[in-house]
Amino acid sequence: MKIQSLLIFGLWGLLGFHTSLDAQPQVIAHRGYWQCDGSAQNSLASLKAADRIGAFGSECDIYLCADGELMVFHDPDITIDRQKISLENSSSAILKNYPLKNGETMPSFDQYLATLKQCRTTRLIIELKSIALTEARQTELARKTLDKVRQAGLEDRVEYIAFSLYLCQELHRLDPQAQVAYLNGDLSPRQIKKRGLTGLDYHMDVFRSHPRWIRQARKLGLRTNVWTVNETDDLRYFIDQQVDYISTDQPERLQRLLKERLSQ
Numbered sequence: 001m002k003i004q005s006l007l008i009f010g011l012w013g014l015l016g017f018h019t020s021l022d023a024q025p026q027v028i029a030h031r032g033y034w035q036c037d038g039s040a041q042n043s044l045a046s047l048k049a050a051d052r053i054g055a056f057g058s059e060c061d062i063y064l065c066a067d068g069e070l071m072v073f074h075d076p077d078i079t080i081d082r083q084k085i086s087l088e089n090s091s092s093a094i095l096k097n098y099p100l101k102n103g104e105t106m107p108s109f110d111q112y113l114a115t116l117k118q119c120r121t122t123r124l125i126i127e128l129k130s131i132a133l134t135e136a137r138q139t140e141l142a143r144k145t146l147d148k149v150r151q152a153g154l155e156d157r158v159e160y161i162a163f164s165l166y167l168c169q170e171l172h173r174l175d176p177q178a179q180v181a182y183l184n185g186d187l188s189p190r191q192i193k194k195r196g197l198t199g200l201d202y203h204m205d206v207f208r209s210h211p212r213w214i215r216q217a218r219k220l221g222l223r224t225n226v227w228t229v230n231e232t233d234d235l236r237y238f239i240d241q242q243v244d245y246i247s248t249d250q251p252e253r254l255q256r257l258l259k260e261r262l263s264q
């Protein structure tokens with residue numbers, strides 16, 4: 001009986017040990033790795049920097065412009081000559097000259113994918129933005145994004161996220177193999193699963209107020225991603241919660257904390 005208990009305990013310990021190793025969250029550089037020399041949010045340099053430090057993923061934001069082109073930028077509008085211009089209502093010809101803080105100009109999605117191809121291992125987490133797009137335009141955005149990724153042969157290197165449930169469902173409908181996570185925080189893991197999506201990418205307050213969702217998601221085979229976690233205490237909390245991905249503006253800080261945790 002004693003030997004049996006020891007064996008069971010030993011096996012449990014071994015499994016537990018493996019679980020804690022396997023369950024280390026992956027590092028996602030939010031808007032690329034931009035808090036380093038020569039970088040800026042959503043710049044090509046930020047994608048290369050995320051790859052250079054070995055971040056598992058680099059997140060970016062994309063818009064469908066009035067002329068049907070896809071551009072990479074976070075804010076919904078820019079100011080040129082004191083005029084506010086909405087990205088969704090302007091042509092990419094105007095946007096592509098807009099300067100970023102590191103001296104680059106606003107990249108197109110084509111340029112971003114070409115840069116991803118040169119990266120060693122990092123994956124691209126693509127946030128599809130929809131501020132005032134009709135459903136037909138959202139479908140166009142989903143279709144164009146998937147087409148460009150397919151043409152570049154990068155299907156295995158990207159994942160998709162969006163606040164719009166319609167956009168998420170269109171991505172899934174157009175490519176049932178695509179990894180699609182919902183950002184808006186108002187659906188439970190079961191509701192996400194029912195819609196055929198593959199993950200929840202929620203603000204940290206949502207996961208804090210629904211602590212069971214992380215485990216429920218894992219049981220359903222869904223991936224969990226939390227944003228945007230920068231402070232050491234918060235990073236430690238979500239490392240302990242064993243989410244799949246942590247999106248952060250401090251990817252090197254998170255890497256250090258993960259290393260520390262492994263050596264404990």
Ligand code: MG
Nearest residue numbers: 059060061127
């Ligand atoms: Mg984003």
